[in-house]
Amino acid sequence: MDEASVARFRLVAIDLDGTLLDSNHRIHARTVRMLHEVERRGIEIVLASARMPRSILKVARELGIGGRIIAYGGAVVLDTKSGAVLDAQTISPTASKHVLSVGIDAGVHVSLYVDDEWYVEDLDDAARAESRAANVVPNVVQDLGRHLGPGAAKILLVGETARLQRAIRSLERSRVSFSHSKPDYLEVGPLGVSKGSALRRLLEIGGIGAKEAMAIGDNYNDVEMLRTAGCAVVVANAPDEVKQHADYLAPSNDEEGVAFALERLCLVKQQRRAAERE
Numbered sequence: 266m267d268e269a270s271v272a273r274f275r276l277v278a279i280d281l282d283g284t285l286l287d288s289n290h291r292i293h294a295r296t297v298r299m300l301h302e303v304e305r306r307g308i309e310i311v312l313a314s315a316r317m318p319r320s321i322l323k324v325a326r327e328l329g330i331g332g333r334i335i336a337y338g339g340a341v342v343l344d345t346k347s348g349a350v351l352d353a354q355t356i357s358p359t360a361s362k363h364v365l366s367v368g369i370d371a372g373v374h375v376s377l378y379v380d381d382e383w384y385v386e387d388l389d390d391a392a393r394a395e396s397r398a399a400n401v402v403p404n405v406v407q408d409l410g411r412h413l414g415p416g417a418a419k420i421l422l423v424g425e426t427a428r429l430q431r432a433i434r435s436l437e438r439s440r441v442s443f444s445h446s447k448p449d450y451l452e453v454g455p456l457g458v459s460k461g462s463a464l465r466r467l468l469e470i471g472g473i474g475a476k477e478a479m480a481i482g483d484n485y486n487d488v489e490m491l492r493t494a495g496c497a498v499v500v501a502n503a504p505d506e507v508k509q510h511a512d513y514l515a516p517s518n519d520e521e522g523v524a525f526a527l528e529r530l531c532l533v534k535q536q537r538r539a540a541e542r543e
Contacts, residue, residue, distance in 0.1 A: 274308050274531055275477040278335065278464050278490055279523060281314040281324060282398065282446065283483040284500055287519045290398050292328065296524040300330055303531050311335060311467065313460045315419065315446045315486055318343055318381050320399040337378060337419040338444075338486055339463035340454050352466050354455040355379075355416035360440050364420045364453050365409050367439075371432040373424030373451075377409045377417055384412045391423040422451040444486040452486055461489025468493075479530065481515070481523055483507065498526045 279285050286292060300310055312321050313335035321334045325345060333344050333351065342352040356364065361377075368375035374391035377384040383403040385392045392403055406412055422432055429451050436443055436453065443453045460482075468478060476495035480487070483503040491497035491510045499511035500522035508514060513530065515522035 273477065274479050274496070275473050276309045276311060276467070276471065277303065277479045277481065277527070277531065278311040278313045278460070278467075278494065279480075280460075280482040280484070280487050280490075281312060281316060281321065283502060283518055284481055284487075285312070285518070285523050286324075292324075293521050293524070296521050297328055299524040299527040299532070300328055303527050304330055304332075306531070308531060309333070309471075311464075313464070313480075313482075313487075313490060314338075315421075315450075315452045316399050317378055317383060317401065317419075320401050323400050333467060335460055335463040335467075338446075338452050338454050339458045339460045339489075340418045342463050342466060351470065352463065353418070354458050355418055356420065356441055356453070356455050358413050358416050360456075361413050361417040361420065362410055363439055364417070364422075364436065364441060367432050367435040368420070368422045370435070371422070371424065371428045373422045373428050373432060375409065376403065376421040376423070377412060378419040378421070379412060379414050379417055382412075384409055395421075395423075418454070420453040422453065423449055425449065444488075446484050446486045459489035460487060461491075461493040464490050464493045479526075481526055483518065496530065498522075498530070 309332050310330050311333050314321050315338040318336040321336055331346050335342055340354050384406050385403045388405050440456045441453050442456055442458055443451055446452050478494040479496040480490045480494035481498040482491055483500045488510055497510055497512045498515050499508050500515050500518050502517040515526040
């Protein structure tokens with residue numbers, strides 16, 4: 266990306282797993298310093314993840330940053346300062362039941378997320394791995410279908426590629442959205458909902474133009490967010506298909522790609538502009 270064309274950003278939306286967090290789900294000190302400096306300059310940091318709200322909030326508190334978050338891949342948007350729910354959408358109960366059935370028939374792990382609760386029928390390897398990563402303990406129940414309430418915010422299917430492809434074929438005509446957050450993770454959400462749709466909503470609420478927004482991501486479920494923002498940053502560990510949507514390629518998540526991008530595109534550029542005005 267031509268640095269001369271970089272706008273003065275007012276908002277930066279950042280994916281968590283594979284982007285802000287390294288391979289061990291840690292955040293390096295330099296990255297934290299850059300996030301704080303960006304906020305100090307009046308630029309809002311929005312954490313955007315497929316995770317449930319309370320998992321994202323734990324990361325936000327660890328970082329010491331506030332503001333708004335995008336959860337469940339765009340299905341829920343929260344203002345962490347006021348606690349207000351700015352947007353919340355669900356998969357209909359009928360479609361939710363269909364997705365649960367598809368996952369069971371495909372022989373993959375199924376996680377159900379309703380409101381800010383996580384349900385599984387078996388604390389299997391996939392559930393334990395996700396629990397460690399998200400720092401949340403799931404509710405183990407006998408029948409997921411009994412916990413749908415008004416409908417799921419998200420249903421996560423975890424399994425090998427062939428089994429997930431079988432599930433995708435069954436979901437293609439369903440009234441849901443789905444995308445991969447990892448090769449073996451299929452995130453299923455409400456129809457038409459994505460991190461991109463949630464980011465558009467935030468920009469509308471804040472009166473922020475797309476050129477004033479940056480998005481940083483690493484995987485397929487970040488693509489709509491990358492397309493929505495005026496500046497799309499993709500970290501080096503992303504699949505090649507996702508890199509095609511980048512205006513700017515940053516180092517990998519294990520090489521502090523987010524810190525590098527924030528310093529290069531938000532801080533250095535704005536310092537140059539301030540010096541030019543003087």
